[in-house]
Amino acid sequence: MLSQQDLSRVIEMAWEDRTPFEAIEKLYGFTEPQVINLMRANLKPKTFKNWRERVSGRRTKHLKLRPEGVGRGYCPTQYKPARKR
Secondary structure: OOOHHHHHHHHHHHHOOOOOHHHHHHHHOOOHHHHHHHHHHHOOHHHHHHHHHHHOOOHHHOOOOOOOOOOOOOOOOOOOOOOOO
8 A cells, every 4th residue: 555645656757758667666566557557546537548648659668668878867846845734
């Protein structure tokens, strides 16, 4: 069972172009089919459809298909500080 924060991070990683599914599996233990199921269960149908179209066939989402020299990109807001309640 994932915490809300971990679930949010997995979804964020799945949306990122340069984060391969293998990285999600290494960090959270979810295989690509499991990530797809997680996204299907947690996104609106249209949002899920848009995501699937975006990642299907994207070479940067798979380490074996990734062109040499493509590194891991970081978004300035990627590591957000935890909100205080």
